[in-house]
Amino acid sequence: MANSIKLTSLSSKGGCGCKIGPADLSQVLRSLPPTVQNPNLLVGLDTSDDAGVYKLNDDTALVQTVDFFTPIVDDPYSFGQVAAANAISDVYAMGGTPITALNIVAFPISSLDKSILAEILRGAGDKLAEAGVALVGGHSIDDKEPKFGLAVTGTVHPDKVRTNTGAKPGDKLILTKPIGVGIYSTSIKNDLLNEEEVNRVTEVMTTLNKTASETMGAYDVHACTDVTGFGLLGHASEMAQGSNVEIQINAEQVPILPRVKELAESGAVPGGTKNNFDHVKDIVTFSETMDQIDKWILCDAVTSGGLFISVANEDADSLLTDLQGKGVEAEIIGEIVEGKNGQITVQ
Template structure:
């Protein structure tokens, strides 16, 4: 039997433990075959705009925000994996302007072949992150599976008039990103033993960080749209914002923050399949500079786990919001703007 001390969690997936979502192109083919649901005036956010979570109005003061996310291990430390999975799932609530309320654990684990302490450590990591978010664990569900997987179903609350969607961006808004990208390339490099202990700790810390501080700081600002950057990558989620809002988006490549060595590792071939799938899906809607090479294009599409918030805020308030985020320790950067030009498209400069 493997023990908690010697198991390499990222090696336990039959496909190398990518942890990526189903690619956007494949997912769209599946979803468009679903029968149309009956209109419901209380469903404030559903499937229409590919948003981060569903929002259902209970009354004039309260709406529920609901989301679920789970994946295979992307780091080898079980406690850290639990933290990352929890932060990733809870992030959708923050992206919608909500407050996380309750969570349910979702567990798949080879209970007869792996040390039970590993699962205990995963659950402990998640529980600590749930507690940090101010939410309450109310239960969960587990199955015996040959590949470990873990995540959460999360319910939050928000005032119906204060829902932040990915579909409200307005011309002239500035775009702020609250975490660096490159996570997919870095975690793929972990599986190939390409990172130092310090580099692994750095990317783990980024993924495990809640978006709570950023969400609380942006709450009083004139934020017209928000999404969290996860599996579909920066350009994938920005494109959903552009299409949902009927606006164009400009991204300034030099201003997009990257984790250390991302470019170097990508050049060495450690680009996950999910990142390449993201690029293939969005490339028809993105205008890249002619001199931008394929590596930099992949990086902007890199499949992220537990990434930052992409905030579309009025130009008048953008600099103040950016500085307040930085003062609070958030790794925020101004990376672009919203425009009436090229609606539903992105221009990278």
């Protein structure tokens, strides 16, 4: 019963389960009063980082994050795994170790078989176990659309927090997963993918960033974020602006899932991807050889994407080799330069 339902068809939005667009979200947040200042709050709302960080003592800080969305794959178990990997990723991006999680459930309990929800929770539980994270509770509501995610707490040494504001000229940029996930997710909803392609994108989304995060800890990493709803260029723009540097990206080096351009040309470009492009187009200089589809792909709204790491030039090749040797799909895709601070150049 659980596998007979096309979960992605139950969402009115469908596609990638995208976040509220960056432009709309910025407008909302600007209208809010300043938050209470606390000297122990190391990372809060004043930056665009992946999670909040609160110092408990000289040796330990808490990393806190939350994420949830509508189904982006049809298999309930896989959806639970994707949601868990996605939520945990924010802790890994900050250089932390996730320790506990709370489930967040919205589910049409009277109209969908309860076994579907059980499978979602089982998938999430198995992924939490893989990450060594203890499930400590959760909250559920009866809703017309299924939604699922988690609130995750981790720990990190206060002196070892990775943010997206420390990139330095000369750094190399490493991406640890291929992009194109949003276009694939929309293609799943529209029955455009074969079984092998569905399995491939599911594998990408369910892969934890644990190995990548732990590996980068031994190197001179100046900044890090994970690539999720705002797309590669959206998250790169936050790093460029937060670090007051220019980012240069070599489009040919960016790992992209197979057939993404073909699928995009067929119309499988989610609205969130187009919104991401509209948000960054004024700060990005694209190569003249790129068409609109190429630009959208670099802005594609990702779920459970890879880490985007700014590492010292002298450590870049060693880190890349280390990551690839451990099975991480990492590539060097660009560098940090002095020049048009807060801007991005795509070559």
